[in-house]
Amino acid sequence: SQKIEQNSEALNIQEGKTATLTCNYTNYSPAYLQWYRQDPGRGPVFLLLIRENEKEKRKERLKVTFDTTLKQSLFHITASQPADSATYLCALDLRDDKIIFGKGTRLHILP
Amino acid sequence: KAGVTQTPRYLIKTRGQQVTLSCSPISGHRSVSWYQQTPGQGLQFLFEYFSETQRNKGNFPGRFSGRQFSNSRSEMNVSTLELGDSALYLCASSSRRDRGVYNEQFFGPGTRLTVL
Numbered sequence: 001s002q003k004i005e006q007n008s009e010a011l012n013i014q015e016g017k018t019a020t021l022t023c024n025y026t027n028y029s030p031a032y033l034q035w036y037r038q039d040p041g042r043g044p045v046f047l048l049l050i051r052e053n054e055k056e057k058r059k060e061r062l063k064v065t066f067d068t069t070l071k072q073s074l075f076h077i078t079a080s081q082p083a084d085s086a087t088y089l090c091a092l093d094l095r096d097d098k099i100i101f102g103k104g105t106r107l108h109i110l111p
Numbered sequence: 112k113a114g115v116t117q118t119p120r121y122l123i124k125t126r127g128q129q130v131t132l133s134c135s136p137i138s139g140h141r142s143v144s145w146y147q148q149t150p151g152q153g154l155q156f157l158f159e160y161f162s163e164t165q166r167n168k169g170n171f172p173g174r175f176s177g178r179q180f181s182n183s184r185s186e187m188n189v190s191t192l193e194l195g196d197s198a199l200y201l202c203a204s205s206s207r208r209d210r211g212v213y214n215e216q217f218f219g220p221g222t223r224l225t226v227l
Contacts, residue, residue, distance in 0.1 A: 103152075
């Protein structure tokens with residue numbers, strides 16, 4: 001069956017450390033993978049998009065990798081700050097014109 | 112540039128009623144998508160409208176419908192409400208034109224629907 005899973009419901013990371021979030025999928029062949037941030041009571045905010053032929057993408061303190069063989073994307077936040085605390089969603093942009101979101105990982109950066 | 116706006120922000124209805132939610136996309140965006148978000152199921156795609164036509168549809172019953180106007184504003188309607196329809200309904204607009212590539216989506220703040 002088709003699944004998209006984000007490693008854990010919640011993740012606690014000490015301030016200043018690197019937070020790594022995982023997005024795994026099975027039986028999909030996405031053309032793109034996107035990461036969004038969602039704060040309580042708000043809609044998701046786009047962070048990064050990575051294409052199937054790209055291995056890595058960076059934006060400031062954010063880094064995304066995409067391994068189509070492992071069917072996995074890793075999302076890293078370096079030098080994490082309490083303001084990075086939020087829910088992070090991955091989304092698969094599928095070839096059949098559909099987009100599928102993971103349920104998200106709640107990240108808590110502890111001061 | 113103004114962001115995506117959704118009205119109303121909160122809504123309480125009873126079972127059997129119907130509801131209409133409204134979304135105004137970012138100026139210039141012709142693609143508007145609707146999503147339902149619940150704690151159990153996460154963010155689920157309802158449908159996408161582009162130039163007043165439904166271009167894509169998720170796996171939701173026919174009670175969920177929508178439309179888009181010539182100014183790209185979109186409405187979503189849910190008829191015969193059920194308790195399980197309680198959720199955050201999010202609208203997202205995109206500059207996407209061609210099918211097959213979603214691009215970056217800009218989400219509104221959502222409408223919190225509670226069905227009693």
